Amino acid sequence: MPTAETALPALSAPLSKVDFLTDYRLAWESRHASLAGRKEVFMGKAKFGIFGDGKEVPQLAMARAFQNGDFRAGYYRDQTFMVAIGQLTWEQYFSQLYANPDVEAEPATAGRAMNGHFATRMLDEDGNLTDLTKTKNSSADVSPTASQMPRLLGMAYASKLFRQNSALHEFTNLSNNGNEVAFGTIGNASTSEGMFFEALNAAGVLQVPMLVSVWDDHYGISVPAEYQTTKQSISEIMAGLQRDGEGQPGFEIYVVRGWDYAGLVDTYQRAAAVCREQHVPVLIHVTELTQPQGHSTSGSHERYKSKERLQWEEAHDCLHKLREWLLAEGHATEGELDEIEKAAAATIKVARTAAWAAFFDPIKAERDEAVLLLDKLVADTGTENTLHEMVEQLKLNPTPIRADIVRTMRRILRHVRHEKRSFGRRSVQRHLEQLLAENADRYNSNLFSQSEYAVGNIEEVPAVFAANAPVVDAREVLQACFDANFQRDPSIFAIGEDVGKIGDVNQAFAGLQEKFGELRVTDTGIRECTIVGQGIGAALRGLRPITEIQYLDYLLYAIQILSDDLACLQYRTKGGQKAPLIVRTRGHRLEGIWHSGSPMGMILGSIRGMHVCVPRNMVQAAGFYNTLLRSDEPALVIECLNGYRLKERIPSNVGEFTLPLGRPEVLLAGTDITVVTYGSMCRIVMDAAKQLAEVGISVEVIDVQTLLPFDVEHTIVDSIQRTNRVLFADEDVPGGGTAFMMQQVVDEQGAYRFLDAQPRCLAAQPHRPAYSSDGDYFSKPNAEDVFDTVYELMSEAQPEQFPEIY
Helix, strand or coil, X not given: CCCCCCCCCCCCCCCCHHHHHHHHHHHHHHHHHHHHHHHHHHCCCXXXXXXXXXXXXXXXXXXXXXCCCCEEEXXXXXXXXXXXXXXXXHHHHHHHHCCCCCCCCCCCCCCCCCCCCCCCCCECCCCCECCHHHCCEECCCCCCCCCHHHHHHHHHHHHHHHHHCHHHCCCCCCCCCCCCCEEEEXXXXXXXXXXXXXXXHHHHHHCCCEEEEEECCCEECCEEHHHXXXXXXXXXXXXXXXXXXXXXXXXXEEEEECCCHHHHHHHHHHHHHHHHHHCCCEEEEEECCCCCCCCCCCCCHHHCCCHHHHHHHHHCCHHHHHHHHHHHCCCCCHHHHHHHHHHHHHHHHHHHHHHHHHHHHHHHHHHHHHHHHHHHHHHHHCCHHHHHHHHHHXXXXXXXXXXXXXXXXXXXXXXXXXXXXXXXXXXXXXXXXXXXXXXHHHHHCCCCCCCCCCHHHCCCCCCCCCCCCCEEEHHHHHHHHHHHHHHHCCCEEEEECCCCCCCCCCXXXXXXXXXXXXXXXXXXXXXXXXXXXXXXXXXXXXXXEEEECCCHHHHHHCHHHHHHHHCCHHHHCCCCCCCCCEEEEEXXXXXXXXXXXXXXXXXHHHCECEEEECCCCHHHHHHHHHHHCCCCCCEEEEEECCCCCCEEECCCCCCCCCCCCCCCEEEECCCCEEEEXXXXXXXXXXXXXXXXXXXXXXXXXXXXXXXECCCCCCHHHHHHHHHCCEEEECCCCCCCHHHHHHHHHHHHCCHHHHCCCCCEEECCCCCCCCCCHHHHHHHCCCHHHHHHHHHHHHHHHCCCCCCCXX
């Protein structure tokens, strides 16, 4: 195994004294930033702090190997690296600590993520990708441990596609022939997560330029390595990944001490060259690191580290070791280094002061403006005793936040609700409305794309059916749709279990690997989390992946990554990054506990920021794919598992027609009751509606088609206004998808005004469906259940016409 652990090899990079002292200055600036950040939290100027102290020197070495076009997926201790590559200033660093919502002051997250969550802005003001080859790029960090790993795999995989797929060579703003390395960082304790192992195994299989640095300080908060890792060494237990020689599959693995500046620079230069040139994944285990301030501001590491350990950490602090090396090698004098350390502290003080002023001065100005208006209202009402105290409390608050201003205004308006509408009262009301709108932009905006390619901006193109349109197995509709889109756009590719050679288990990709090649239609291992991550990373880099999860139940393996990474990406960067990934899966009716789940409530609660399409047939699914592949927003498409062999007419414009999202379709007009459903339940409800018609009940059946967005034109409310009754039906457990639909229609859209009877929900039993046709019948709603529920509602209103059945 190549190692730099026992030697100090000569630097392969031609660094000078200026370079050494620049790195020393950055290292001390970073340390002072960490020390100052902790103090700011304890002074109450920030709510929480987590810092990169003790990791400065290896991050400087990594930064020297990081080139324009490269990408980072890291974690919340990489502040030194981000400053070293020129993508973070210390003022921006403190702006994030204070949660400044101004995107100019805090461009990574606009104050939406806690400190240490780094990102570069990859989109221009119109929401389009910039030239990513001319910048050093960082994907937006996430807090859950190891969650950066699936996305890291995808960013490295994109380099492989850009290099090996000649049709992608035209995208010179996205890649330089696939020469980009995806750098990942992770703490040693987080390597215990399954996502880490899954991603490394996948990288070895795929042979992609992924360089993973493990910052090993021996602890995961208070838990030492003996409880975390077999042999207490991630490099030792991953040694089986080491390739046997050049040209052989596998990893390169390096071990280097985190205080060894020369060894670190040399290791990163060699490792990055192998990764970049040969597309070989690399693991660098950086050992003997320290964490001088402990894990975070939540506690002290003196509680769980021994006196001997604390003494060792003091002696092996990477900054002290770097100073020793510079002096021993004659690169600097004691006086020069003292001056650098002093200047670094001053630099951080200036940055901290400027960042606080940039954050707090606008709030003080907003407070003062509000107080001025409130003082006038107090004077108008003549109720100084009650209101004056509230205004004075706001006026004298030394560190108000925006919530204090808005809260005070709302409570004062509550107090004067019985007073006449004076000019002062109207002025406060108008100002409150303005503040609420401004804060909605600060804290609630950019969940979805704001660009011209947002889903709502995609032109609707109706499906065209020729008079002699062939009637085919429904899977063939999807196959033709994917075929047409693959021909239209070379950036589209599909990956997933069994997607490649056999064309997926239901044959929607049949023959497409042979036609478009293995790089476009690709089999993967059984690893749902990193299949999705592979798509996220590639989509971040401008490609258009379709990642398949074989069955809807298996989405549980990936729901955390979809929720914590993909769904909130646009939001947590305030429109700075996007990843228009399409996740394709299938579910609903079949048989058995693990292949027929419909966990829609879980999905709807987890992935806000993604669209959720639930087409009832494959023509509808094709329309959604055509729309989504022209938009720049992520989506989940759930096809009907029992629909692939049903017969459907194929549109003549199968790759061109588009379906708008958020627009339900009325499948059957009726006058007595509205039944709202989706997916495979549409056929069940239509069957029941036919039976109900035979006894004189007219049912209006509505297919919602998409759950996110949901009925943007209020089609369902319009129906209820005519029928005055509603039933929501789906295959989720009680209180799942049906409860979501009821809340949207009855509460959000106000359908309660038109109801003459209790709104009803019809869901599956509160358990997984049992195996066999009988298990399906007795576990999930069937046509008789729909009939009986609708009949009971009608019987309540017209008992003579519809007497009790049972």
